[in-house]
Amino acid sequence: MSAMRGLGIRALHHELAEGRLTASDLIQDSLAAIETADGRVGAFLHVTRERALTQASAGEGVSGVPAPARGLLAGIPFAAKDNLCVEGVPTTCASRILEGYVPPHTATAVRRIETAGGVLIGKANLDEFAMGSSTENSGFHPTHNPWDLTRVPGGSSGGSAAAVAAGFVPYALGSDTGGSIRQPAAFCGVVGLKPTYGLVSRFGLVAFASSLDQIGPLTRSVEDAAIVLQGIAGWDELDSTSVQVDIPDYLASLTGDVAGLRVGVPAEYFETDMDQGVRDRVMEALDTLRRLGAEVRTIRLPHTRYALSAYYLIAPAEASSNLARYDGVRFGVRANDAPNLLAMYERTRSAGFGPEVKRRILIGTYALSSGYYDAYYKRAQQVRTLIRQDFQTAFAEVDVIVSPTTPTPAFRFGEKADPLTMYLNDIYTIPVNLAGLPAISVPCGLQDGLPVGLQLIGRPFDEPTLLRAAHAYEQAAGFSGLRPTALGEVQ
Amino acid sequence: MEFETVIGLEVHVELRTRTKIFCSCAVEFGAASNSRVCPVCLGSPGVLPVLNEEALKLGIRAALALSCEVRRSSKFDRKNYFYPDSPKAYQISQYDEPIGERGCVVIAGTSAPRSIGITRIHLEEDAGKLTHSPFGDASLVDLNRVGIPLIEIVSEPDLRTPDEARQYLEEIKSILQYCGVSDCRMEEGSLRCDANISLRPVGQATLGTKTELKNMNSFRNVVRGLEYEQERQRAVLMAGGAIVQQTLRFDEATGTTIVMRSKEDAHDYRYFPDPDLPRIELTQAYLDARRAEIPELPAQMRARFEQAYGLPTYDALVLTSTQRLARFFDVAASQAVDPKAVSNWLMGDVLGYLKEMGEDIDAQPMRPEQLAGLLRLIDDGTISTKIAKTVLRDMMTSGQDASAIIEQQGLVQISDEAALREIAERVIAANPKSVEDWRAGKEKALGSLVGQMMKETKGKANPQLVNRLIVDMLRD
Amino acid sequence: MTSELNLAGRLGERVEGHFVHLTTDDVVHVAALARLHVTSEETESLVLELSRILDYARDLQELDLTGVPATSQIGITTTVVRADERRPSLTAAEAVANAPDEDEGMFRVPAVLEG
Structure with a gap:
């Protein structure tokens, strides 16, 4: 474990390139850390031990040690949220209905990392089908926050965030539909980046809400996020919604210079109920940005208050359709005692899905059903237009928008039993998905020993500016070095 | 009371592409079960559809050939329903923005030509096939057909007799075959037809209650099914009864219709725009290019054959039944002294011999120029008509010129x-x-x-x- | 630190005003459409939970959305197509590898009709 402590991807790459470490060392470290502490964290659903060891030694066999030319990700272990398909590796989406499912295909984002020599260590826990904000909705087991094991890691990419925070892996892939990368990143004190919709291929990402889902990295630093994004971004012929744009050099954008950068603070976000500690940390962060020469000003995003409603109709509507394929015919678990097809469908799906998934399927089905489409689904889509326009207007005046990532730090297990209360946790992250924008959560300090996340939102495909701002803030604030203590010496 | 029959048809046609509409699996008839499927066909978690450009082209070509207005901007929607033939539990189709609308085709009609309106044409994917076990306890699912590109062509309720329905189908088939859009082989399922039929008292403007007829697997059965249903409805109405809106299945063996489901079972498909597929945005140049791909269509060819070659309507109809035959005639007739003689030979001996051989005109080696040559040898008295019939058979097997066959076999007519x-x-x-x-x-x-x-x-x-x-x- | 926040304040106000109330029949109907079996106890709590969520969405009804276009996807604004070129399919054995029940390369399902 000591080998990886505190080192970012670039430093690890340097160690590998200099021959002081081998890829196998890193894999062994990672596996050892998981063995020691994941029993308490529960970040993983499946550890790809043998596969990783084979890949690591195969990679070494080619060139002895990974050459610098092989790229920064070569030989470095990573975790993937278990809604990313990997050929030959069980993929469950933390759902009982997919128990035992082994996909015949690999997600493009994972394939790109593996092609670059990255080594998959395991599949990380999540809220079932990525529906949730605490990873309590996993069909298998909850994940605990490495900062305080009595608290949730956030969700739905809770396993990915906890794995990075606990030091099991230098980085993990997650997916973000309404905040599912940024919110757990904030709760676990790591960096979480949701790229612009269309920048990273969704091929192989098990769909929750197709028009909102996006894959992104959870890392210990903004620099690492830039490196991983470089590895996964770009057009993919297998995803019609992936965009053909030139991919910039993200690392090169990390200049540390934000002088003159126009930073918008949405008044509506600060009019909501927010934990005072969170408010204080965010205000301090804005001060830091000002000190760095950024120009902070208040902006309006007038339709913010409708975002949550729109999201909780659009996402379930798409989900109700996306999850209809789990019918016990071609894959997954089937209820065996059914006398006819209809009974087989109903029993399979009722036994296989957890309560939150069922709730969202029902809401979504209702919103699309005859007689309610116009009142619910269509209006939600119209509101989506207004929210996009709000951001477009704001981005005429500012370069990035800054807000808290979440209204509170990590909460305790069972604290938000009411679905709606849980949904309200996503009020700052959801508008970003509705507008398809890139956003990042970076640690901005602690409140009562728990990390607080600062969200920065950028223009479509302007990840360079977003990363530059986040990086400059991170370097000035110095909170990325903070590590949780709940796991003792594991770190 | 006198009743008028009102019929509208929904025709599904498989597009002639090499691969499926949303993935790269081969489109092949008769392959082993589930041997032409990939994760996209299976609806595997995490896969995404990517539109086949040829399917789009053929769909638009079909819409233009059927005189439709083509939308410059359209989209795909999801039609949600659970059934084992539908792996994603939704079919990707087009709901409120079909690629083509407001088209028409002209049919010969019962007494005079009639224009039959086409409400819409849209692109969609085909479903899989279910085989029911003989013991009735299970069904088996083959997904090879899943994702084969289809267009659905919906007619206005403009047809008035079962025979007009047949004429409409023949015309659609002919147009789409001419355009290279589809094979339109009903026996292989590449053309399928459902019908809506209702009766109303003559002179009444509003439509009567309709029934929907499915499972008619040949043109003949479309006519049989509609005739049966027409008479059944007439009998119900004459007896003072009311027609129940329902979906019926035509039973080929008994020639009757059987209730499949009633209106109460109507689905709520929960259509919504498919977020996985960007909108289809077409430029004028793209549409112009598709229009340029459309060859001379059967109706135009028939008119030209009648005018330019002085053919009777019947001859023109027979000769344009397939594009290959029409093109053969066209070339032969343009080189012959008497186009009507070419028509007679083609419709008589040539088609007769082809039928015997079970072949298509293009599958035999005789070229149209050679047929014209044979006819010239009859005209100038080199051979008799009777000898010509023998020579023709030889030509259609060997592909040799008539003169060569005549010379080799010493068949020159004795006029000394x-x-x-x-x-x-x-x-x-x-x-x-x-x-x-x-x-x-x-x-x-x-x-x-x-x-x-x-x-x-x-x-x-x-x-x-x-x-x-x-x-x-x-x-x- | 504060753990109890009045985030649902807006909701509370409106619960008194006009509560969207689904009926048991609504839930049963939607569950049938979604092929989910719900017990009567589940139905009872779902009626409340779904009603609250839909009630939260009532504010969408208050907005004047005349002339506002719907956004159903973001990003690509041009037609995306691929070439009509064949690629290998799975073998039949691979295709049915994950199936709960299969028979000679076909997916086996219980009889469609009521049994």
């Missing part, structure tokens, strides 16, 4: 009067009974003598000349 007179003298001498009969007024006896002449010359004698010679000689 002196030589024929010599043979005629022998025939007359050998058949006194026939001569006597003819002189007694039995015209038939001449045939016998001519027949003997042809036998003596192995059919090569110029028949007109033989006729004249024998009559002359008998009169002497």
